[in-house]
Amino acid sequence: MGTRLSSSAVAAYERDGFAFPIRVLSAAEAREVRLRLEGVERLQGGPLRGELRHKAHLVFTWLDRLVRHPVILDAVEAILGANLLCWSSSFFIKEARDPAYVSWHQDATYWGLSQPDIVTAWVAFTDATVENGAMRMVPGSHRAQVPHRDTFAPSNLLSRGQEIAVEVDEGRAVDILLRAGEMSLHHVLMFHSSPPNRSDDRRIGFAVRYIPTSVRQVAGEGDSALLVRGTDGYHHFEPEEPPARDLAPEALARHAAIMKRQAQILYRGTGIDRFK
Ligand code: NI
Numbered sequence: 001m002g003t004r005l006s007s008s009a010v011a012a013y014e015r016d017g018f019a020f021p022i023r024v025l026s027a028a029e030a031r032e033v034r035l036r037l038e039g040v041e042r043l044q045g046g047p048l049r050g051e052l053r054h055k056a057h058l059v060f061t062w063l064d065r066l067v068r069h070p071v072i073l074d075a076v077e078a079i080l081g082a083n084l085l086c087w088s089s090s091f092f093i094k095e096a097r098d099p100a101y102v103s104w105h106q107d108a109t110y111w112g113l114s115q116p117d118i119v120t121a122w123v124a125f126t127d128a129t130v131e132n133g134a135m136r137m138v139p140g141s142h143r144a145q146v147p148h149r150d151t152f153a154p155s156n157l158l159s160r161g162q163e164i165a166v167e168v169d170e171g172r173a174v175d176i177l178l179r180a181g182e183m184s185l186h187h188v189l190m191f192h193s194s195p196p197n198r199s200d201d202r203r204i205g206f207a208v209r210y211i212p213t214s215v216r217q218v219a220g221e222g223d224s225a226l227l228v229r230g231t232d233g234y235h236h237f238e239p240e241e242p243p244a245r246d247l248a249p250e251a252l253a254r255h256a257a258i259m260k261r262q263a264q265i266l267y268r269g270t271g272i273d274r275f276k
Helices: 007-016 027-044 061-067 070-080 249-266
Strands: 018-023 084-094 102-105 119-124 182-187 192-194 203-212 224-229
Touching: 007 018, 007 070, 018 070, 027 061, 027 203, 061 084, 061 203, 070 084, 070 119, 070 182, 070 203, 070 224
Parallel strands: none
Antiparallel strands: 018 182, 084 203, 084 224, 102 192, 119 182, 119 203
16 A cells, blocks of 8 residues: 655655655544644643653554555665664654744754664654645755754754754755655754744644665664564664554653653753653
8 A cells, every 4th residue: 555655756756865755644644643632642641741752652652654655665664774773763843823833953863873774754743834834855965964053042942952053054955845744854964953832833843764674773772673674683772662552651651761761862962861
């Protein structure tokens, strides 16, 4: 049922560092995942905070299904090969008229992964428009790691408020416009950012990070990942398990332990020990 990424889309990804739009969910299915998320938020008494924004596919069955969606995995396989781990996922939610933004950055900077073979599938639960703060990317900027500085700026959605410390040619940036249910793919060294949401509705994106099983975590011990396609002949990551049902206590306990280890890796050297 999935569709392989066309050879021209793979060529675009290699040349530009991104490819979009790719339809994953129908408009009705996109509405359904948004409603499920908002149901969870109502239960929690507000927008997702802290650790539940990350690796939520390990505690919700409907997100486990999404990170294994055949259209996503076929597209990622066309770039990374047939043995795939889901290393992480994060919600990037900007409320209506929210000052939250994401500074120019490269994802690879603090992730501690051994090689830049990481693809992000960014799935739009709502439309992503210029007005609501769609991601922007500079084509071809994914070829080298550049220095970053940490700002810890309060409205910055990134873990350290990190930003690129060299000039970014914003005039060449492309707006990654998506309809709800579509995704973009981007390379882990892509220069990207997103401005605040100036619209009257929320902008919801779910970013899923995929790696081939050959990648290693070199910045800390005990990192883990979920095998979503093929076989893992390397065992570089502790295997993660899908949740038996939504918010199952065993899944929540495993998730809490995993987030603690991942925070130690992502925040290493800062004195911070948990997700903000
Ligand atoms: Ni990013």
